[in-house]
Amino acid sequence: xTTVALDxxxxxxxxxxxxxxxxxxxxxxxxxxxxxxxxxxIASAYLLSGDARQALSYLGNAPASPDVGSDRAVAxxxxxxxxxxxxxxxxALVVLEDALRDRPDHPQALWNHALVxxxxxxxxxxxxxxxxxxxxxxxxxxxxxxxxxxGLREQTLARGRAWKQAFAATQDLxxxxxxxxxxxxxxxxxxIVRLAFxxxxxxAPSKDxxxxxxxxxxxxxxxxxxxxxxxxxxxxxxARDFQKRxxxxxxxxxxxxxxxxxxxxxxxxxxxxxEDDLYVGALGYExxxxxxxxxAAFVRAADGLGDPWFHLIAERxxxxxxxxxxxWWKAEARVLEAxxxxxxxxxxxxxxDLHQWMTDMYLSELHRPAEAHEHALRGWRLAKNHGEWQxxxxxxxxxxxVARFHHVVPTASAYxxxxxxxxxxxxxxxxxxxxxxxxxxxxxxxxDEARQHMELALESSLPPGLNGAGVLAxxxxxxxxxGAADALSRALSDLRxxxxxxxxxALLDAIxxxxxxxxxxxxxxxxxxxALTQAEPWPDDAxxxxxxxxxxxxxxxxxxxxxxxxxxxxxxxxxLQVREVPERCVLAVSVQHERTLAVARGPSxxxxxDFTQTRTAPLGQDASGLVPPALQDALRGCxxxxxxxxxxxxxxxxxxxxxIAWSYRVxxxxxxxxxxxxxxxxxxxxxxDTPAALGLPRLPSMSPPPGEDARRAMLEGDQATPSRxxxxxxxxxxxxxxxxxxxxxxxxxxxxxxxxxxxxxxYALTARQVRAHRLFGAPLVFLAACGAARTAPFPHxxxxxxxxxxxxxxxxxxxxxxDIPDTAGRFFNNVRERIHAGAAPAVALRDExxxxxxxxxxxxxxxxxxxxx
Numbered sequence: 001x002t003t004v005a006l007d008x009x010x011x012x013x014x015x016x017x018x019x020x021x022x023x024x025x026x027x028x029x030x031x032x033x034x035x036x037x038x039x040x041x042i043a044s045a046y047l048l049s050g051d052a053r054q055a056l057s058y059l060g061n062a063p064a065s066p067d068v069g070s071d072r073a074v075a076x077x078x079x080x081x082x083x084x085x086x087x088x089x090x091x092a093l094v095v096l097e098d099a100l101r102d103r104p105d106h107p108q109a110l111w112n113h114a115l116v117x118x119x120x121x122x123x124x125x126x127x128x129x130x131x132x133x134x135x136x137x138x139x140x141x142x143x144x145x146x147x148x149x150x151g152l153r154e155q156t157l158a159r160g161r162a163w164k165q166a167f168a169a170t171q172d173l174x175x176x177x178x179x180x181x182x183x184x185x186x187x188x189x190x191x192i193v194r195l196a197f198x199x200x201x202x203x204a205p206s207k208d209x210x211x212x213x214x215x216x217x218x219x220x221x222x223x224x225x226x227x228x229x230x231x232x233x234x235x236x237x238x239a240r241d242f243q244k245r246x247x248x249x250x251x252x253x254x255x256x257x258x259x260x261x262x263x264x265x266x267x268x269x270x271x272x273x274x275e276d277d278l279y280v281g282a283l284g285y286e287x288x289x290x291x292x293x294x295x296a297a298f299v300r301a302a303d304g305l306g307d308p309w310f311h312l313i314a315e316r317x318x319x320x321x322x323x324x325x326x327x328w329w330k331a332e333a334r335v336l337e338a339x340x341x342x343x344x345x346x347x348x349x350x351x352x353d354l355h356q357w358m359t360d361m362y363l364s365e366l367h368r369p370a371e372a373h374e375h376a377l378r379g380w381r382l383a384k385n386h387g388e389w390q391x392x393x394x395x396x397x398x399x400x401x402v403a404r405f406h407h408v409v410p411t412a413s414a415y416x417x418x419x420x421x422x423x424x425x426x427x428x429x430x431x432x433x434x435x436x437x438x439x440x441x442x443x444x445x446x447x448d449e450a451r452q453h454m455e456l457a458l459e460s461s462l463p464p465g466l467n468g469a470g471v472l473a474x475x476x477x478x479x480x481x482x483g484a485a486d487a488l489s490r491a492l493s494d495l496r497x498x499x500x501x502x503x504x505x506a507l508l509d510a511i512x513x514x515x516x517x518x519x520x521x522x523x524x525x526x527x528x529x530x531a532l533t534q535a536e537p538w539p540d541d542a543x544x545x546x547x548x549x550x551x552x553x554x555x556x557x558x559x560x561x562x563x564x565x566x567x568x569x570x571x572x573x574x575x576l577q578v579r580e581v582p583e584r585c586v587l588a589v590s591v592q593h594e595r596t597l598a599v600a601r602g603p604s605x606x607x608x609x610d611f612t613q614t615r616t617a618p619l620g621q622d623a624s625g626l627v628p629p630a631l632q633d634a635l636r637g638c639x640x641x642x643x644x645x646x647x648x649x650x651x652x653x654x655x656x657x658x659x660i661a662w663s664y665r666v667x668x669x670x671x672x673x674x675x676x677x678x679x680x681x682x683x684x685x686x687x688x689d690t691p692a693a694l695g696l697p698r699l700p701s702m703s704p705p706p707g708e709d710a711r712r713a714m715l716e717g718d719q720a721t722p723s724r725x726x727x728x729x730x731x732x733x734x735x736x737x738x739x740x741x742x743x744x745x746x747x748x749x750x751x752x753x754x755x756x757x758x759x760x761x762x763y764a765l766t767a768r769q770v771r772a773h774r775l776f777g778a779p780l781v782f783l784a785a786c787g788a789a790r791t792a793p794f795p796h797x798x799x800x801x802x803x804x805x806x807x808x809x810x811x812x813x814x815x816x817x818x819d820i821p822d823t824a825g826r827f828f829n830n831v832r833e834r835i836h837a838g839a840a841p842a843v844a845l846r847d848e849x850x851x852x853x854x855x856x857x858x859x860x861x862x863x864x865x866x867x868x869x
Contacts, residue, residue: 001074002067002108003044009140025049037061040071047071052079069099070109077116085119090403092116093410107136114148121384122396122414123152124421160422163189163389170196173213174203174253181216189387190223191349194309197230201237202281203253205246210238225346229307237277245275252278255285262286276301280310287317292498295321312338312350316357324501326541328365335361348382352391355379359398367542368768369405376402393419393429400436407618409444413437431460435468442471445594445616447478458483464491466507470550473514474593488515503544506534510550517554528555532574548575552646553592560590560597560611568599568609572644577667585638587662589626589645589655591619598627603637621817623652635660640842642869651800653817653864658853661846663867666806680733680777682709685725686825687716688739689756691763696740696754699822720756722765726773733777734832735810738825741785753785753801767804775809780835782828783815802868811869812841818864827852827862842867 001007025045033041039062043055055075062068073092093116099109114129130149134142166189172179173196186193197216204210217230242249248270255262262282270279283298295317302314315338319331335354342351355375362372380395382388396419403412420433438453454471457464464472469491472484492508500508510531517524531551538544552575559568572588573581588599594616599609610628626649635641641662643655656662690696711733715724720739729735740754742764753765783801802813814831816824827848834844849862 001044001047002071003041006044006048007108009138009144011140012144040068043071043075047075047078052076055079066099066103066106066109069095069102070106070112073099073109073112073116077112077119089116089120090408090411093120093414094408097410105136107133107138107141110136111141111145114145117414118148118152120411120414122418123156125414125418127153127156128421156422159387160389163192163387167192167390169193173197173200175257177209177212181213181219183215183219186216186219187223190220191352191386191388192390194220194230194349198233198277198281199256201233202278203249203256204237205249205253206242207238210234229309233277233305233307240275244273245278248273248275248278252282255282261289261291271297276304280305284313290498308341308345309347309350312342312347312354316354319357319361323361323365326501328361331361332358348386349388349391352379352382352388352395355382356391356394356398359402363401363405365542367405367545369402372405373399373402389422393422396422397432397436404436404440404443407443409440413440416440427460428462431457431462432465434460435462435464435471438471439467442474442593443618445618447475451475451478451481454481454484458487463494464488466491466495466511469495469508469511473511476515476518477594485515488512501541501543502534503538503541503547506531506538506547507543507550509534510547510554513551514554517558521558525555525558549647553590556588556590556597556646557592557595557611557613560595560599560609561613563609563611565599565607565609568597569601569607569644572599572646575646576644576650576665578644578665581644582642585635585641587627587631587635587641587643587645587656589623589643589649591615591626591649596626598631600627600631600634602634606634608634619648619652621652623649623655626652627655632657632660635662640840640846651802651817651866651868653866658849658863659846661840661842663812663842663845663869664802665869666803680711680779681713681728681731682711682734682736683713683715683725683728683732683779684736684738685715685720685755686736686738688720688754689718690740690754691757691761694754694763699738699740699825718756721758722755722762722769723758725755725765726769729775729779730773731777732775732779734781735779736782736784736828736832738784741783753783767801770801770804771807773808775805778809778811780832780841781805781810781813782832783813784820784825784828786816786819800868802866806868813868814841814845814865815868816861816865818861820861820865821859824861827865841869 030042030045033045039058043058043062046052046055046058052075056072056079059068059072059075073095076095077088077092079088092112096109096113096116099106100113103109110129110133114126114133117126117129127149130145130152133145134149136142166182166185169180169182169185170193173181182193182196186197193216197213197220200213200216201210204213211234214231214234217234220230221227237245248266251266255266262285267279267282267286270282273279280298280302283293283301286293287298299314299317302310302317315334319334319338322328322331322334335358339351339354339358342348342354355378358375359372359379362368362375376395376398380392380399383391383395396415400412400415400419403409403415416433416436420429423429434453435457438450438457441447441450441453450471454464454468454475457468464487469488472481472488472491475481476484488511492512495508496505509527513524513527513531515524516527528551531547532555535544535548535551552571556568556571556575559565559571568590569581569586569588572590573579582601584601584603584605586601588597590597595611595613596615597609597611599607601607608631610631635656636659639661641656641660642665643662644665645652645655649655650664650666687698689698713728713732715728725737737753742752742754755763755765757763781802800815802815805813814828830852831841831844831848834848835841839847845865845867849865852859852862
């Protein structure tokens with residue numbers, strides 16, 4: 001802590017008993033510090049007493065400084081009672097890196113930075129951070145920092161050496177008939193030893209050479225629980241006719257050791273030979289290299305070996321083919337079932353491989369980082385628990401990608417740097433890490449740093465890949481970069497090889513169009529429009545959605561830059577699938593990184609716009625300031641304003657002042673004329689029995705509106721489960737949900753509604769579940785839950801609950817982006833009554849908000865209740 005009285009070093013002495021009792025706070029001293037506005041001192045006292053939340057509250061009063069940032073990071077790291085420790089550490093790391101950017105030698109921030117990295121389980125980075133503390137030479141602190149750094153580095157590198165030694169012990173099994181059998185290594189690291197065992201069996205040129213491997217087979221069988229699978233593999237191969245098999249086995253060993261592709265004639269000879277283990281091994285190498293393979297033949301042969309190890313590989317490849325065919329749901333179910341099989345068979349190495357596949361599928365294909373995080377974390381833990389050093393590094397990079405998707409830039413950067421610290425001399429890893437660090441620096445508006453990382457990445461032999469190509473296109477807006485055009489051309493050429501799907505082709509054209517837009521505007525616009533047209537028929541493809549968003553954002557910004565404001569309005573409507581952009585009373589707002597465009601069409605139909613390219617920080621949750629006052633004034637004569645705001649603006653609070661009636665417009669209207677809101681069932685979900693373990697208080701009962709409501713159907717208590725609520729909503733004309741809301745990136749990419757648990761314990765209603773249903777009654781939806789409109793800040797699509805309801809068929813949704821009080825139910829009910837009295841939803845919301853603020857000026861939360869239509 002930075003308070004002078006607490007800054008002296010004291011040796012760490014863990015308690016030998018239970019948890020310490022909270023310290024009594026000296027009230028007189030606290031009062032004195034409050035009089036002196038010593039907010040850091042008060043916060044330190046609360047931290048020492050174990051009350052991190054109060055500490056955060058007082059630190060909020062202090063002006064920003066490295067000292068305040070360092071103390072705030074401590075409070076954030078400790079204040080995770082109702083959130084995950086991961087998220088608390090993520091937040092602490094953000095604050096600490098800001099503090100160290102302002103003052104790189106800040107001693108407390110350096111120490112706390114090291115602790116956060118250690119708690120994130122990034123030992124080599126933590127050791128480097130402790131080294132930085134040691135160099136300051138502070139009494140006590142420096143010596144302890146050196147001890148921590150040495151211990152973290154030695155323990156971590158020792159695990160790395162153990163893995164490398166085991167790996168080295170397997171490398172001669174194919175080449176040297178007298179090589180030592182790695183029996184001890186088989187018990188400690190059965191995963192990599194089993195991989196080498198299979199190659200050694202395949203490459204055995206004679207019966208005796210195969211039988212020599214029986215002790216290793218038995219050692220591996222014991223390591224996997226005592227079966228006979230690998231013993232049977234050796235005896236089966238030893239029984240083959242080696243006059244026929246021997247030459248094939250020798251060629252197999254030669255091709256594997258040489259690292260060259262297997263010739264088609266050799267693969268065909270294997271297929272005809274009946275030596276299925278050799279055939280599977282050769283095709284496995286071809287698959288790993290990304291070369292075309294007869295997948296159906298591979299999975300048949302793999303299953304035919306009768307070894308669960310190869311069955312799991314076959315299931316993974318079947319799933320991969322299903323993804324290529326656009327049937328991701330089949331692939332998801334298949335691999336989840338394979339994981340259950342894998343866990344039952346204790347094949348941990350293969351389990352980690354399947355978790356990696358699921359992580360990649362959820363990120364690349366489905367854009368579902370919450371589920372990706374779960375699998376990346378499970379795979380990482382498996383790899384660490386079993387000493388699989390190389391898999392650990394892989395999962396560090398997977399976790400970095402998940403953090404990138406969640407816009408947690410410092411954590412993503414830390415994972416990448418830790419992965420490189422484990423293989424600092426690997427040029428391929430060097431290129432991969434630096435091109436991804438370039439992406440992160442770009443996301444954080446550090447353009448010069450992004451350019452430096454990209455230049456380092458281009459020095460390696462690794463192609464820039466999709467992310468690197470995207471960064472090169474983005475950086476083109478800030479001037480030419482040596483070698484960028486050639487690097488982008490090579491990257492796109494590589495990515496277009498094979499058979500990219502329509503969405504992937506569209507995304508590559510969008511990236512190329514963005515780059516060309518800065519060199520040849522006509523060619524760039526043509527590519528961007530082509531990408532947009534290609535992407536639109538594939539709304540369920542994540543690559544197509546990214547292509548549509550990139551192309552639209554670039555075209556909208558280009559239109560704004562040239563004053564073509566009507567074109568920008570049309571493009572914004574097209575991106576949001578609004579079939580007809582209103583002729584008046586409409587606002588379009590688009591943010592493309594550093595560029596912001598706002599276009600207003602007032603009550604007369606006159607169009608005005610404002611384009612800037614000076615944004616220097618990521619867009620937060622508050623949209624105040626995106627629409628200049630002159631454009632706000634142009635809209636004041638409108639009864640209501642429809643806002644066309646593509647992501648990441650869509651769903652942000654306070655875009656327009658509270659005296660303007662406005663709503664976010666998303667998607668086309670319900671086909672035909674929707675039924676009257678008072679003509680169908682009025683579903684009310686209230687008094688929900690959330691799981692006791694969550695510790696959530698039951699919200700007060702809603703007072704029914706005056707008069708009879710024959711349409712009213714209640715779901716309460718333990719009956720208000722996600723499945724029952726979803727079923728009831730399908731035919732409802734109105735839906736009110738009064739319950740607790742939660743935004744948790746680890747669980748979902750939008751806010752959750754906390755309902756009663758199902759028999760299997762599932763209690764959350766998510767945007768993905770809502771989107772999967774069809775709401776035939778085109779309901780008016782009121783989400784009276786804390787933060788129900790919050791969503792992760794994805795730049796190319798909105799995953800919010802309100803948007804999910806609209807996509808499912810709702811006509812309009814009201815929801816808040818912030819925590820709301822228990823009395824909020826009355827506010828939502830009053831808005832509902834105004835709508836029933838004939839007011840348009842946007843007008844009803846504006847009028848009730850104004851009336852509420854007049855009666856209760858302190859209830860600022862009503863300004864953050866949004867309408868989506």
